[in-house]
Amino acid sequence: MTRSEELFARALRVIPGGVNSPVRAFRAVEGAPVLLARGAGPHVWDVDGGRYIDFIGSWGPLILGHAHEAVVAAVQETAALGTSFGASTEREVELAELIVELVPSVEKVRLVSSGTEATMSALRLARGFTGRDRVVKVEGGYHGHADAFLVRAGSGAATLGVPDSAGVPRGVAADTLTVPWGDLEAIRALYAAEELAGTIACVIIEPVAGNMGVVPPPPGYLEGIRAITRDGGSLLIFDEVITGFRLGIGGAQGRFGVTPDLTCLGKIIGGGLPVGAYGGRTDVMDHIAPDGPVYQAGTLAGNPLAVAAGMATLSFLAREDPYPALEARTNAAVEAMRSAAARADVAVTVNHIASMFTVFFNDKPVVDFESAKRSDTKRYGRFHRAMLQRNVLLAPSQFEAAFLSIAHTDEVLSRAQEAFEHALSTL
Numbered sequence: 001m002t003r004s005e006e007l008f009a010r011a012l013r014v015i016p017g018g019v020n021s022p023v024r025a026f027r028a029v030e031g032a033p034v035l036l037a038r039g040a041g042p043h044v045w046d047v048d049g050g051r052y053i054d055f056i057g058s059w060g061p062l063i064l065g066h067a068h069e070a071v072v073a074a075v076q077e078t079a080a081l082g083t084s085f086g087a088s089t090e091r092e093v094e095l096a097e098l099i100v101e102l103v104p105s106v107e108k109v110r111l112v113s114s115g116t117e118a119t120m121s122a123l124r125l126a127r128g129f130t131g132r133d134r135v136v137k138v139e140g141g142y143h144g145h146a147d148a149f150l151v152r153a154g155s156g157a158a159t160l161g162v163p164d165s166a167g168v169p170r171g172v173a174a175d176t177l178t179v180p181w182g183d184l185e186a187i188r189a190l191y192a193a194e195e196l197a198g199t200i201a202c203v204i205i206e207p208v209a210g211n212m213g214v215v216p217p218p219p220g221y222l223e224g225i226r227a228i229t230r231d232g233g234s235l236l237i238f239d240e241v242i243t244g245f246r247l248g249i250g251g252a253q254g255r256f257g258v259t260p261d262l263t264c265l266g267k268i269i270g271g272g273l274p275v276g277a278y279g280g281r282t283d284v285m286d287h288i289a290p291d292g293p294v295y296q297a298g299t300l301a302g303n304p305l306a307v308a309a310g311m312a313t314l315s316f317l318a319r320e321d322p323y324p325a326l327e328a329r330t331n332a333a334v335e336a337m338r339s340a341a342a343r344a345d346v347a348v349t350v351n352h353i354a355s356m357f358t359v360f361f362n363d364k365p366v367v368d369f370e371s372a373k374r375s376d377t378k379r380y381g382r383f384h385r386a387m388l389q390r391n392v393l394l395a396p397s398q399f400e401a402a403f404l405s406i407a408h409t410d411e412v413l414s415r416a417q418e419a420f421e422h423a424l425s426t427l
Contacts, residue, residue: 003047004035028397029381031388039066041407044393052393053416055402059395060210060242061267063326063355064313065407071271074312078304085304092302095311099269099277102318104250105238105259109279110288111302115241115266116144118276119204121296122262123148125278126202126235128294129287136190136203138181140369140399142211143204143239143264151176181209181368182217184224191232202262203229204237207252210401211242212372213358214351222258229261235284241266241276242401245314247354248323255354268317271309274300322406326355330404333357333413337420344424355404359383372399379427386426390419 001009011018019025019033026033037047042065044054054066064071078091092111099109112118123135123146135148143149150165151173164173177200179186187203190196207222209215229236238260243252245268253259262280269275279285289295317323334352337359341348347363360366361376361383380398387394394402404413 026396029384041065057403061272065405070312074308078308091307106279107282108285112276114276118264118278119143120146122278130201132201134200136177140212147172202235212369235261237262239264269310270306271313273306273309275306330355356401386423392419
């Protein structure tokens with residue numbers, strides 16, 4: 001028995017499913033979880049000493065790679081001064097100022113401790129600001145595990161919410177309306193429906209879908225939603241927990257030139273430590289307590305260690321602008337994968353944008369959740385296990401993104417490509 005297997009057996013006795021987040025169980029790829037011990041640059045090491053090229057990157061935060069020296073130094077320096085105060089600090093003001101400077105939509109920002117906290121707080125704020133209850137989300141869009149977001153989409157242009165998890169009251173889910181990704185007409189139909197008039201508080205959307213696998217928006221889609229929400233008297237919320245500072249220094253909104261009313265952030269703004277944030281227009285944000293009637297609070301909000309890691313990461317990105325080189329390297333890697341798959345006669349669709357991509361085992365374009373769900377998940381599982389045997393760590397689910405960091409050099413990507421070609425040969 002390996003050390004990973006031994007530890008996972010112990011974990012099963014004391015942690016539900018043996019993991020603290022479901023996808024880590026590797027059940028979607030019918031594999032055994034790898035328990036990690038450390039990371040450096042583009043690599044991670046498991047508890048048995050095996051080294052892997054890592055394309056999970058803590059699910060997106062580690063755009064600088066594992067244990068980047070600037071981030072480590074910032075955390076160490078801050079920890080020596082105290083790890084938490086439950087009071088305001090100078091550094092959280094500085095991080096807030098930097099976010100306001102860099103993110104087009106953000107005039108004021110509130111720090112929280114996770115992406116889920118950011119989205120659930122933004123939804124409450126949208127409801128409090130508009131005096132309306134209903135929220136529109138897209139099928140396959142994931143915005144954390146708050147009750148209002150755990151809703152299954154049905155057939156047709158939109159479906160009144162049905163809980164997608166036990167423990168979510170139907171009454172809560174009923175105020176969540178779902179529409180297909182990329183379908184502007186479905187959103188227009190909701191706003192035109194007489195029975196819904198004046199009831200929609202907001203549309204919340206990942207500007208690039210990342211939790212059905214990577215699916216960029218069709219041309220005009222984000223612009224259309226912006227116009228519909230503005231005309232309908234409701235708010236547009238961009239969930240940029242993944243895309244914020246990943247698609248560029250201004251996130252997806254900077255890349256596409258569409259400004260939402262509220263933005264949710266996480267992942268990269270904490271440099272790998274637990275963090276989240278939501279921000280936007282001053283007149284909206286001023287509805288949050290203590291200035292306004294919408295309550296939200298958090299014991300560890302603005303935690304000094306997370307703020308230090310975030311400041312180090314964002315400062316590096318703003319100063320060095322690694323985005324063009326990182327995107328060029330990602331584009332080259334994606335083209336190499338597509339070419340290899342064609343030579344091997346293995347049907348795949350590789351979607352990508354900036355430094356994130358998904359390899360779908362699908363012989364058709366993946367443009368929404370329905371087409372993503374037609375992917376061959378069994379084949380992806382075999383592919384994932386073959387890549388793992390060649391020391392490449394990918395997301396243990398077909399419906400997730402892979403991430404590059406600035407530490408993924410051409411030499412590292414060449415080794416990953418060799419593993420990719422071998423994995424295809426085993427299918």
